[in-house]
Each structure stands twice: as C-alpha cells, then as structure tokens.
Amino acid sequence: MTNSSGQTRNPVYLGLDIGGSFVKYGVVNSDGTVLFSSRTPTLLDGGPQRLIDTLHRVILEMAEHSVSRGFRPQAIGIGSPGTINPCSGKITGESPNLPGWVNVELRTPFAEFGLPIAVDNDANCSAYAEYTYGAASGSRHALVLTLGTGIGSGIIIDGRLFHGAHYTGAELGHISINSRGPSCGCGNRGCLELYASAGAILRRAARLADFYPHSALAHIDFSAREDSSLAGVFSAARDGDPAAVELLETVADDLAVGLASIINAFDPEVLVVGGGAADAAPEFIADVFRRTKRLTFKNSAPKTKLVPAKLGNRAGFIGAAALGRNATEHP
Amino acid sequence: MTNSSGQTRNPVYLGLDIGGSFVKYGVVNSDGTVLFSSRTPTLLDGGPQRLIDTLHRVILEMAEHSVSRGFRPQAIGIGSPGTINPCSGKITGESPNLPGWVNVELRTPFAEFGLPIAVDNDANCSAYAEYTYGAASGSRHALVLTLGTGIGSGIIIDGRLFHGAHYTGAELGHISINSRGPSCGCGNRGCLELYASAGAILRRAARLADFYPHSALAHIDFSAREDSSLAGVFSAARDGDPAAVELLETVADDLAVGLASIINAFDPEVLVVGGGAADAAPEFIADVFRRTKRLTFKNSAPKTKLVPAKLGNRAGFIGAAALGRNATEHP
Numbered sequence: 001m002t003n004s005s006g007q008t009r010n011p012v013y014l015g016l017d018i019g020g021s022f023v024k025y026g027v028v029n030s031d032g033t034v035l036f037s038s039r040t041p042t043l044l045d046g047g048p049q050r051l052i053d054t055l056h057r058v059i060l061e062m063a064e065h066s067v068s069r070g071f072r073p074q075a076i077g078i079g080s081p082g083t084i085n086p087c088s089g090k091i092t093g094e095s096p097n098l099p100g101w102v103n104v105e106l107r108t109p110f111a112e113f114g115l116p117i118a119v120d121n122d123a124n125c126s127a128y129a130e131y132t133y134g135a136a137s138g139s140r141h142a143l144v145l146t147l148g149t150g151i152g153s154g155i156i157i158d159g160r161l162f163h164g165a166h167y168t169g170a171e172l173g174h175i176s177i178n179s180r181g182p183s184c185g186c187g188n189r190g191c192l193e194l195y196a197s198a199g200a201i202l203r204r205a206a207r208l209a210d211f212y213p214h215s216a217l218a219h220i221d222f223s224a225r226e227d228s229s230l231a232g233v234f235s236a237a238r239d240g241d242p243a244a245v246e247l248l249e250t251v252a253d254d255l256a257v258g259l260a261s262i263i264n265a266f267d268p269e270v271l272v273v274g275g276g277a278a279d280a281a282p283e284f285i286a287d288v289f290r291r292t293k294r295l296t297f298k299n300s301a302p303k304t305k306l307v308p309a310k311l312g313n314r315a316g317f318i319g320a321a322a323l324g325r326n327a328t329e330h331p
Numbered sequence: 332m333t334n335s336s337g338q339t340r341n342p343v344y345l346g347l348d349i350g351g352s353f354v355k356y357g358v359v360n361s362d363g364t365v366l367f368s369s370r371t372p373t374l375l376d377g378g379p380q381r382l383i384d385t386l387h388r389v390i391l392e393m394a395e396h397s398v399s400r401g402f403r404p405q406a407i408g409i410g411s412p413g414t415i416n417p418c419s420g421k422i423t424g425e426s427p428n429l430p431g432w433v434n435v436e437l438r439t440p441f442a443e444f445g446l447p448i449a450v451d452n453d454a455n456c457s458a459y460a461e462y463t464y465g466a467a468s469g470s471r472h473a474l475v476l477t478l479g480t481g482i483g484s485g486i487i488i489d490g491r492l493f494h495g496a497h498y499t500g501a502e503l504g505h506i507s508i509n510s511r512g513p514s515c516g517c518g519n520r521g522c523l524e525l526y527a528s529a530g531a532i533l534r535r536a537a538r539l540a541d542f543y544p545h546s547a548l549a550h551i552d553f554s555a556r557e558d559s560s561l562a563g564v565f566s567a568a569r570d571g572d573p574a575a576v577e578l579l580e581t582v583a584d585d586l587a588v589g590l591a592s593i594i595n596a597f598d599p600e601v602l603v604v605g606g607g608a609a610d611a612a613p614e615f616i617a618d619v620f621r622r623t624k625r626l627t628f629k630n631s632a633p634k635t636k637l638v639p640a641k642l643g644n645r646a647g648f649i650g651a652a653a654l655g656r657n658a659t660e661h662p
Contacts, residue, residue: 141496162488171595267499267502268496
C-alpha cells in the first residue's frame with residue numbers, strides 16, 4: 001500500500017525483546033506508539049530451536065494483527081541477551097541469564113517474512129528506545145543504565161549505538177567501585193552491579209533482615225518476584241525503617257560514585273537511569289542524581305542532564321522496533 | 332612547491348604540546364618521523380598573551396627551520412591542557428596544571444601563517460599519536476592512558492578522537508576504584524589517579540619511607556624531579572626492597588582493576604599504557620597487563636590487546652602534528 005510519493009501508508013515495525021523469563025513483543029508505529037503488545041514465556045528446553053520457533057510464532061502473530069488492521073509491517077527488530085554482532089545478526093557470546101542461547105543466527109530463520117531484520121543486545125535496544133522516543137530524545141550523546149537483576153547499559157554516541165570493537169562494549173555494570181571488593185562473575189572485583197542493581201539491593205536487604213529481626217525488612221518475602229520484594233524495601237524506607245533507610249543511602253551513594261565515574265569517562269549529553277529499582281522509587285533516583293551532581297566535574301556536572309527512564313519495561317521491544325525502522329532507512 | 336599531480340613535495344606538519352613546565356614542539360613528516368624538535372619553558376606570568384607569544388615564536392622557528400631545508404609546512408597542530416573545543420579552537424575549561432590558561436582562542440592568533448590549525452586536549456593528542464604512528468597503529472578503536480602526575484587519557488572510536496558531548500570526555504583517571512576512598516580534586520571519590528598515577532606512586536612511596544626508615548625508599552629524594560624519584564622507587568623494587576615490592580604490587584592491582592573497568596566500558600581493540608611510570612619500568616606494566624587479563628570478561632579479554640606506549644613524551648606534539656595533517660585532508 002504505497003501512496004503517490006512512494007511512501008508506504010500506515011507503516012509499523014515489529015519489536016521483540018528476549019528476556020530470561022519472557023519474550024516481550026509489540027507492534028510500534030513511526031512515532032514510537034505501541035499499537036499492540038504481549039508476552040510469552042522464554043522456553044529453551046530442547047535447545048535454541050525451541051526459542052526460534054517461539055519467535056517465529058510471535059512475529060507471525062504481530063504481522064497478522066497488523067495487516068488485519070490496515071498496517072504494513074516494514075521491518076523486524078530483535079533484542080537478545082548476550083554478545084550480538086549486529087552486522088551478521090549472530091549471538092556470539094552467552095549471557096548468564098539465558099544459558100545455551102549462543103551461536104544462534106537471528107536473521108536467517110525469519111528471512112521468509114521478506115522484511116529487513118535488525119538484531120542487537122537487549123540493553124542496547126532499551127537504550128535506543130529511550131534515545132529515540134523516551135527520556136533522551138532530542139539528544140545526540142546518551143547513556144542509559146537499567147537497574148534490574150544486574151545493571152544493563154547502552155551508549156549512543158553521535159546518534160549511533162556504540163558497540164565496542166568486539167560488540168561487548170558498554171558493560172557499565174562491570175565498572176568496579178571497589179578494587180578490594182568481592183569477585184564478580186565477569187572476572188573483575190567490586191563491580192557496580194554487585195552494589196547497586198535491584199538484585200544487589202535485595203541481597204543487601206535480605207542480609208540486613210537476618211541481622212535486624214525487628215526491622216520492617218524482616219517481613220519481606222525475598223523469594224517473591226524481584227519487583228514485589230523491591231517494592232517492600234522502598235516502602236520500608238518510606239516508613240522510616242532505620243535499616244532500610246541506611247541501606248538505600250549506602251546504595252544511593254555507591255550508585256552516585258559509579259554514575260560520576262561514567263560521566264567522567266563518557267561526558268554524555270543525557271544520562272538516563274531506569275529499570276525496576278528506578279520505576280519503583282522515583283525519590284530514590286532523585287536522591288542518587290543529587291549525590292551524583294555533587295561528585296562530578298565542575299565543568300560537566302551542570303551540563304550532563306540526569307533523567308529517569310520513561311518507557312519502563314517496554315523499552316526493549318520499542319527500541320528493537322526502532323532499530324528495525326533504521327534498517328529500512330539505511331539498509 | 333607542487334608536483335604535476337597537485338601534491339605538495341616534502342610536506343611537513345608543525346606540532347606543539349603545551350605542558351605545565353615546557354612547551355615541547357617538533358616538525359613531523361607524513362610518516363610520523365620527527366625531523367626537528369625542541370622545547371621552551373611555559374611562561375604564563377602576565378597572562379595568556381605571554382604564552383601566545385611563546386607559541387608564535389616557536390611556530391616561526393619551526394617554519395623557518397622547515398623551509399630552509401626544503402620542507403613545506405602544511406598545517407599546525409596544538410595540544411593544550413584543559414577542556415578544548417576542537418571546532419572553535421578555544422580553551423573552555425581550565426586545567427589545574429596551568430592556572431589562568433582558559434578562555435583563550437588558539438586559532439586566530441596564528442592565522443597570519445595561512446595554515447590550517449588543529450587544536451585539541453594534550454592527552455587526546457598523545458593518544459592520537461599512538462593511534463596514528465605508535466603502539467595502536469592499524470587499529471580503529473584505541474584507548475591510551477598516560478601515567479604521569481595525573482592520569483591522562485584519549486579515546487579513538489572508529490578512527491576518530493572521542494570528545495564527549497561537552498569536550499570533557501575520556502577523563503579515565505577520574506573513574507573511581509573506591510567509592511569510600513578519599514575526595515579527589517575533580518569532586519569524585521577514590522579516583523584511579525589517586526592510586527595509580529606516577530604522582531600517586533610517589534606519594535604512597537614517600538608515606539612508606541616515613542614508616543620504614545630502613546627501606547630503600549627512605550633514601551629517595553622525593554623533592555627531586557618526578558621521573559628521577561620514580562626511577563628510585565622502581566629500582567628499590569628491583570633490588571627486592573620489601574616495602575617497594577609491596578607498594579608496586581598494590582598499585583599494579585589497583586591499576587589492573589581500573590583497566591579492567593575501562594575495557595568493560597569501552598571494549599577497545601587496543602589499550603595502550605604510557606607515561607613516566609610506564610617508560611621507567613616495562614616489567615611493572617607487564618605485571619599490570621597480566622593482572623588485567625585475569626580480571627576481564629572471558630569474551631573480550633583475549634581480544635583487547637594490551638600494549639605499552641611507543642612514542643614516549645614526544646607523543647603530544649607528534650599527535651598534534653597528525654591532527655594538523657588531518658585538518659588539511661578534511662578541512
């Protein structure tokens with residue numbers, strides 16, 4: 001369906017975000033509006049083909065949904081954990097969140113759809129969404145940190161995602177803030193994500209709960225879902241529980257030192273912080289930003305904008321769709 | 332003097348590196364060979380014009396030297412401490428190493444020479460020299476750290492110097508490795524350069540010398556020139572002095588954690604380490620590199636090459652000349 005100027009009417013982009021538990025997906029138009037979204041469990045038993053089949057089914061579902069409503073799918077975007085080569089579309093390095101999902105080609109299995117397919121790391125997709133439609137839109141140099149189980153990050157330099165020389169760049173959760181700290185799974189010591197991810201907040205809170213049975217932290221079910229236990233920690237702090245308040249001050253301080261280091265290294269126009277920990281407690285992120293400003297260069301501090309993320313946990317598939325859209329413009 | 336194909340014969344580039352104590356300068360040809368070099372004191376008493384006059388005299392000296400030997404100066408490159416806007420050629424932020432040298436225009440005062448003039452931060456110039464002619468030549472993504480009084484750094488991404496959104500990017504010495512550490516002049520806490528610069532090694536050695544009067548460190552004159560006292564520390568360690576050995580192991584470990592963080596953040600093709608501390612003790616840098624490899628991602632560790640700098644303290648003006656050369660090709 002093409003108009004007289006050769007442009008397709010009602011173009012839409014199909015975005016997929018492969019997570020450790022669910023594949024989130026949605027149909028996104030050129031403005032970043034989500035027209036349809038859903039999710040399905042990430043099943044990998046039996047090997048990668050099982051997940052490829054899921055992705056195939058999901059793409060078909062989105063394509064049919066779009067066409068039946070008069071929209072024209074123009075491209076597919078897929079975000080995945082792990083090290084991704086966005087040129088070849090291959091997963092070259094495994095993520096601890098999705099064991100066995102490696103050496104997988106993410107473009108050829110979906111060639112039959114006849115659409116351009118963009119593939120990138122999931123944290124990069126989220127960052128690209130905030131850059132294109134969210135908290136960093138209008139900037140050219142943006143950095144997005146996502147405080148989840150770990151700390152995800154994506155970097156946009158001069159309007160383009162930064163991948164590093166071997167596509168493993170922008171692992172900002174693995175900047176150390178304590179050279180004498182505990183070993184991290186990545187090999188380094190005292191990594192930021194050991195202190196300031198949502199996962200770290202919960203581990204630290206659970207430890208305090210053991211020590212202080214009278215603290216409100218002791219009533220939290222740490223075996224529940226991450227966002228539910230996290231809400232418990234922030235709620236305890238809001239109620240003035242001393243252990244919870246102390247914990248979040250320490251975490252805010254650790255995170256602020258990490259953000260200051262990142263600002264010193266990258267000098268971004270905008271630094272966006274999102275993820276479970278940010279969504280659950282805007283006042284916590286505001287506190288982190290105040291501390292960060294006190295720690296940064298006089299030169300750059302007033303210039304780098306510090307802002308909370310806007311797109312929540314839909315950023316992954318929205319960014320994947322935006323990268324798909326790019327692929328149609330710069331094939 | 333132009334040949335039939337329109338190319339100038341014997342082209343050379345005039346490079347200047349403004350330091351806290353000396354302006355180093357030299358005439359460099361297209362291969363990076365230094366045809367002439369010298370230095371003159373950096374004098375700022377009476378204000379910036381005094382130093383502008385020095386630079387003017389030095390450029391004239393290099394131009395006359397070149398022309399008298401049949402070379403044709405094609406461009407001027409100037410490296411300076413501080414925050415530099417390479418587009419406008421203006422120093423927008425002061426460096427602690429050169430107080431008063433700010434809000435200075437570095438292109439207009441030399442317009443009379445009729446040559447393209449490139450201006451950049453001194454650490455960026457050194458990095459660009461190693462990238463173009465030195466330890467990182469042949470790569471596209473390189474990172475250069477210089478261990479001097481502080482830690483200077485420059486980043487090349489996809490063949491271009493990375494400046495950040497406000498020209499304050501790549502301050503890798505101000506990544507914190509200790510969130511509970513001492514305050515740094517930059518505002519952050521526990522910055523890498525407080526632990527692992529040449530200046531930090533000397534401060535730490537002087538403290539140990541006070542505690543251990545029988546250590547060889549106690550015989551070092553810490554009021555002497557930085558490179559001479561530094562040589563004393565490394566020499567004490569080579570002779571097996573326990574305090575010196577212990578100190579350098581701790582510094583090597585701190586530096587390795589910092590380098591691992593930097594590799595995780597930037598995923599460079601090559602990471603170059605130079606400066607006084609590196610030049611004085613290749614065995615120290617080799618030890619730092621071994622430790623860094625043990626701390627980095629399994630994915631990227633074997634891929635990022637770790638190499639000592641090649642161009643020594645002439646890197647600054649060589650890189651400035653190389654940026655001048657660029658300016659003739661992409662005016």
